Amino acid sequence: MRSFHRIQGFAERLAASVRPPRGGGTNPGAQLRAVVKASTWRRPRTGGAGLVAVAGLGAAIHLGSSHRGAGSCCCDEPLAAAVGKRYARSPVRAFxxxxxxxELQLLEAMAGKHGVGQSAGFELAWGDVLPPGSDIDVLIVRIPSAKDLDSLSPSLQQVIVPFAGPTGKTLQLLRDRPHLSLHNCHFNAASTSELAITLLLAATKKLLEKxxxxxxxAASDPPQQWVAGWExxxxxxxxxxxxxALVLGLGSIGSRVARVLGALGMEVHGVRRRVPTGDQATAGTGSDLRIHGLDELDSLLSVSEVVVVALPGTAATDGLLGDRQLRAMPRGSILVNVGRxxxxxxxxxFEVLxxxxxGAAGLDVWFNYPMMPGQGLGSEEMRLGPSKLPFHELGNVVMTPHCGQCSTTKARDRIAELEAMLRELCQTGILPNKFDIHTGY
Incomplete structure (x- = not known):
């Protein structure tokens, strides 16, 4: 532990000595400080000698050493060489x-690109069962079991669920194991945002009716003369x-939707949990986006003719749009839901529609789901349809069966996202897309 803190202290001093690049651009010193701040302790691997720091800390030391300004000095140059060589090449082991x-062929291709002998590489294995005596840092699994997680202790540090919304069962397992961090995968952001725009246009343009x-x-017998739209x-x-337009939720899906709405010439506003400094005052027309907090929701709904919901299902968002909020929207407004x-x-x-x-709605997410035993999804008491109410009888509703993630490139997109996440972990020591198990997103 003492050696780790010595290394960490050296990295901090090195960060302070890095000069910003001439002409602007990313400051490597700032990058290094962020990595050092996020660095955590890693347990020894089976058969390993001593304790080691996260790979990202060593990589950051190399980064800082390569960007130090002329004339700067550091008393730990030998330590930089030794530590950087050892830690920057420590592979992350994922299963x-x-x-x-x-996904199997794509996994074969990815594994061939990243090996122990490569800088900032990772070891990747896969299978239907965990190999005995596994020494794994990162577990990728859709629906983990308690046995899966506990059998990998103490080496396991991070769990990746390879889709956007972990189940309630998964969240509870991780709450019971606070030493593990949970991460999700936004591989479906492009396809789901495209579906949101499709639902909006189909509902707005009365596409199904026409x-x-x-x-x-055309199928009438005897034949009838068809009527052109202008008549x-x-x-x-x-x-x-x-x-x-108002977009609720500005994550990977909502932010894409907002950009497209801006390109369509709409005035786009968005609501998110935290409003970044300065964004509140930005222009709200064209492709620009004005970001608001949840406390402004009611006033925004009253002036928004299009509302797109891209929010996760959590205790805080449950029933967020009730009768009062829906009736606050201007008459004839369009609602799209690709969140939950x-x-x-x-x-x-149902009543306002x-x-x-x-005026219309495009719905991809529903209220009743098929029971999926052992996965914490669905209800044994569910009705056969997606709702207890006959939405299918309403001509102003476009319905799709929760298929935002359905794409001919789904497997490719998921594996590419996982590869990018593991590469970032190797290069910086930080695994992206950390999921807050308490707030639910």
Whole structure:
């Protein structure tokens, strides 16, 4: 432990000696200080000699040494060489438990790119069962069991769930094991944000209604003359350009949606838990985004003609949009939900759509889910449909079966995201996408 603190102290002094680059740009000293601050203790590997620091600390020492300004000095130059050589090359050992069949070939390709002999490399293995006596730092698993986590102690440090929303069962397992950190994977951000825009346009442009009418006319017997849109005012639809949109949740999905809405000419506002300094005062038109706190939700809803929900399902977001909030939206507004069904009150949503207060909705997430034994998903008392209410009878609702992640590139995108996460852990000592098991996102 004393040696680790000596190394850490050296890295801090080295960070202070790094000069900012001429002409601006990223300051390596600031990068180094961030890595040092995040550095934690790593237990010895089986058969290893002594304790070692996270790989990122050694890598950071090399980073700082290569950027020190002329004339700067450090009394621990020999230590820099020794520690950097040892720790920067300490591989991270990861295991992917029960991967999907379509991921196996991609995993083979990724494993071939990252080995022990490479700088900032990692060892990756996978399988349907954990090998006995495993010495693993990072476990990748969809639905971990208590046995999975406990069998890897004490080497295991991080758990990656390879999708966005860990189940309640997984969260409880990690709460009971505070020495482990949980991380999620945002591989589906592109496909889900694309679906959100698709639902919005389909609902706004009455796409399903127009498609069904034209098909019916074309299939009629005897044949009927079809009517062009310019001759039928009932086919008129809302134009989004110049209108105001509100995005609830500005994570990897919501932020993408906001950029597209801006490109469509909308005035885009977003709500998130924390408002970054300075963003509140930015322009709110075109492709710019004005960010607000949750305390402004009611006033924003009253002036937003499009609302896109991209929030996770947590205790804080449960029922966030109830009858009062939905009726506060201007009459004829459009609502899209690609976050979680629990964010919107089921009964209130059905009523405002049935009455026509909301002009239309595009829904990909629901209130009832199929039971998935052992995974903490679904309900044994669920009804067969996605809701207890007949949303399918409403002509102003576009329905999809929670398929935001469904893509022909799903496996490729997931493996690419996992690779990027492991590479960052090797290079900086920090595994991205840390999930707060207490807040639920």
């Amino acid at each position: 992917y438990l029960r991967p999907d069949a379509d 498609d069904a009418d034209l098909r019916q006319t 039928d005012s009932s086919l008129n639809s809302v134009t989004l350009n110049g209108r105001r 069904g629990s964010v919107i009150d089921e009964d209130a949503l 049935k009455e026509g207060h909301l």
